[in-house]
Amino acid sequence: MKDGLLQIAMQGMKDSEGSGTLAHHFLDGIMKIKSNFRRFLGYVKPYWYLIFFAAIGGAVKFTMPLVFPQVLSYLVDNVLGVDSAMSLELKRQTIVNLVVLVLGLYVFVYIPFTYLRHFAAQKASNKTIFDLRYDLYLHIQRMSASYFNSRQSGSIVARLINDIAQAQNLIGNALTNVWIDGVVIFFMLFIMLRINVSLTLISLTIFPPYIFITRKLKRRMREASRKVQDGTEAMQGNLQEKVSGYNVVQSFTREPEEQQSFQDEARALLHDSLTGAKWNSVNATAVGFLTGIAPVLVVFAASYLILDSKLTLGQMILFYSYLGSFYLPVNRFSELTQVLSTSMAAIDRIFEVLDIVPEVQDAPEAEVCTKADARDIEFRAVDFRYFNASRPALHQVDFTIKEGETVAIVGPSGSGKTTIINLIARFYDVSSGAILIGGRDIRRYTLRSLRQNIGMVFQESLLFCGTIKDNIRFGDTSASDREVREAADSANATRFILEQEQGFDTIIGERGTRLSGGQRQRIAIARVYLKNPRILILDEATSALDSESETQVQEALELLMAGRTTIVIAHRLSTVMHADRIIAMDDGRIVEVGTHGELLSKRGLYWHLHTTQYRTENNPAVH
Ligand SMILES: Nc1ncnc2c1ncn2[C@@H]1O[C@H](COP(=O)(O)OP(=O)(O)O)[C@@H](O)[C@H]1O
Ligand SMILES: [Mg+2]
Known part of the structure; x- marks a missing residue:
């Protein structure tokens, strides 16, 4: 009081x-x-x-x-x-x-x-x-x-x-x-x-x-x-x-x-x-x-x-x-x-x-973002500062991702990669500038319809206590058992699921703790399959995994990416090499944009990240 x-x-x-x-x-x-x-x-x-x-x-x-x-x-x-x-x-x-x-x-x-x-x-x-x-x-x-x-x-x-x-x-x-x-x-x-x-x-x-x-x-x-x-x-x-x-x-x-x-x-x-x-x-x-x-x-x-x-x-x-x-x-x-x-x-x-008014909410005459709208993503001079932060997290960020393209974002830790995707899903609203999807400012869509068109896989996928089936169905509660099975197939998950004692009905504990990181990740991918969004965002989805699970998860992700407009944020540059374009960020700014080949020849930030990683990955003694 x-x-x-x-x-x-x-x-x-x-x-x-x-x-x-x-x-x-x-x-x-x-x-x-x-x-x-x-x-x-x-x-x-x-x-x-x-x-x-x-x-x-x-x-x-x-x-x-x-x-x-x-x-x-x-x-x-x-x-x-x-x-x-x-x-x-x-x-x-x-x-x-x-x-x-x-x-x-x-x-x-x-x-x-x-x-x-x-x-x-x-x-x-x-x-x-x-x-x-x-x-x-x-x-x-x-x-x-x-x-x-x-x-x-x-x-x-x-x-x-x-x-x-x-x-x-x-x-x-x-x-x-x-x-x-x-x-x-x-x-x-x-x-x-x-x-x-x-x-x-x-x-x-x-x-x-x-x-x-x-x-x-x-x-x-x-x-x-x-x-x-x-x-x-x-x-x-x-x-x-x-x-x-x-x-x-x-x-x-x-x-x-x-x-x-x-x-x-x-x-x-x-x-x-x-x-x-x-x-x-x-x-x-x-x-x-x-x-x-x-x-x-x-x-x-x-x-x-x-x-x-x-x-x-x-x-x-x-x-x-x-x-x-x-x-x-x-x-x-x-x-x-x-x-x-x-x-x-x-x-x-x-x-x-x-009495707390949610910071992000529907505009008075918000429209529905249809599947047809959710094609391309455009950032126009976006600035963003977190509440109470001393420095802005993004400065004048400008880029466009066309329908069906895969764009990778790379950059050192803290450079603003996750912030970019937080803004796309409207977990926060931009401080200035605008983000457009399907040519319209995302603040003009209803939050619900916007988010329905975006699928996300994070580094640590949070699952909920319940059965594996329930967790996959989180993506679409109306999905039939067959659809759940198909999603699991596409996510490379069926084999390990069937190895569990109760198969799809196995209970996986609070936050999915009874599964390994790679298994959790594949269930998270299956869950996005069922959701079937037009836009896909992968934030370090394979970064926490050992190389064997990484391969399995990577395969599942590639299948998931097919035909969707995708933003992939990755630490391991091997996963971003095949992107249509790569955006290199540093300190909240875009410093380079181009394909893998173009950026390597620039000998800038991307080249630097690439060479240091190449060295350490192939020569564990050097750290
Ligand atoms: N919720 C938050 N509140 C305040 N500052 C944040 C928050 N999340 C991230 N930041 C800051 O914003 C900057 C960009 O962070 P982030 O986008 O998470 O970087 P990246 O994903 O590239 O590692 C960092 O300086 C970070 O400290
Ligand atoms: Mg991040």
Whole structure:
């Protein structure tokens, strides 16, 4: 919340229109935080009827037991009292009648309404949370590369799971209890006033200190919750990273340091949690004290009134029994303050994500990029700088790749090769200049249709936990078993797949870890086969492989490239020699363009890369 304000404040300061806008932004910020709750209620709205049922059920559940003090007081004053005028027979009959009445009420009213109260409340909260979580998921899916690159995946997951769960508490208990408790308090007040006004006023004396304390603590509790949730997120992010990178941790024997940093993080979280616990406890104690001391005061005051014959003993018992039912919702209101603080912190965090506008998104009148459009690629004076980077990654990059051509991009590490393909797939948008596909700026196509026409194979192909078949079908979920098999054939993958215990149904573990690098790569190629894009991008697809798998993967790639417009980025120059054209990059600029022969004769960068590699590859001793 603080960060939000700060950001908004900074935006305001950047604004050239002066201090008026600064104040304006501040106000906006505060309004926004307040309005998060309203936005959250927007998600509850479709299920208002469930909340309504839950409230009705709750009102009955809580008010029905109030009948009993009436019965008790009636018993004391009219049946059991010494001055009762009833005959013994009538007294017995009255007691039986009362028992039947009370039991009947419990069975036929209390049971169904209590069930309704609990089930409807939980149904409402689960349904709301389902919708909110789904929206958040859809939104995160639309985020651009920069969002994912600047966050740990575990912390993104934390918002989807933990924060949503925190927000759920608010609807489950709080939102229904508010109504019930509000109603119950007024109802009780009415009954109590009818019994005795002075006693009622004494009961109310706890309210001013109660309100004062609650107000003071609310903000603190919310801040503490926010810290706990931020800390949990950070911890989850780091844990996920270290768990999946267990082999790096173990091979460097960094376990002690990792233990230490985990402990530090967990301790910081503990500290924040305890701060929260402290405020919560202060709140609970204060409210417990106030609601505990009040009945005592009431009894003493009532005793005086009885001595003065202004109150009967039955009335005192009646009033005293009601007092419990009066303070119960008061106590619950204070628990609500706690729930509200945690939930509101979570809701703030959820809407923070929902408010991030994806950097790359469809233009208002974006058109579909058809297969016919996805022919050629043209870069026109493209400049690009990553967010927060000190230097541009691309300078005035200009080139054209005609339909069906294969163009290779070479250059030292960090020269901007991967950046070029990131821009083609619109993982990022150019800073200036333009990229055209089929003669049209790619920003005028819908993201989805553009990406549907582009197939990519990276150096490390990420597969997902599931069967081999599922992973190949990732390229086209409607593909038949036969098509999957054909794709595997073309990718040179069928043989090793059939050697697996379950063939195509073999489960390959998270990130495909149960396969070798070359095998993973061939499944990734099969997956692109099924996708069947017009444009193909290969980013160091064979660089991580040993020479035997490289040959197999290279064969598969060549088959895949046939008839497609292809960009191939490769370290091993043997794979780029046959390209129609080679673009040599250095430091974000194109320094040479030509065929293998042309560039060699230039004796420039390409020649240099080629000769150094030739030397090292043929003479391992020289490095
Ligand atoms: N996500 C990123 N954020 C900031 N800078 C980046 C990012 N990715 C790459 N860079 C920088 O951009 C430059 C080009 O990187 P890249 O295109 O990956 O090079 P190559 O693929 O040729 O090795 C490098 O200086 C690199 O440090
Ligand atoms: Mg790269």
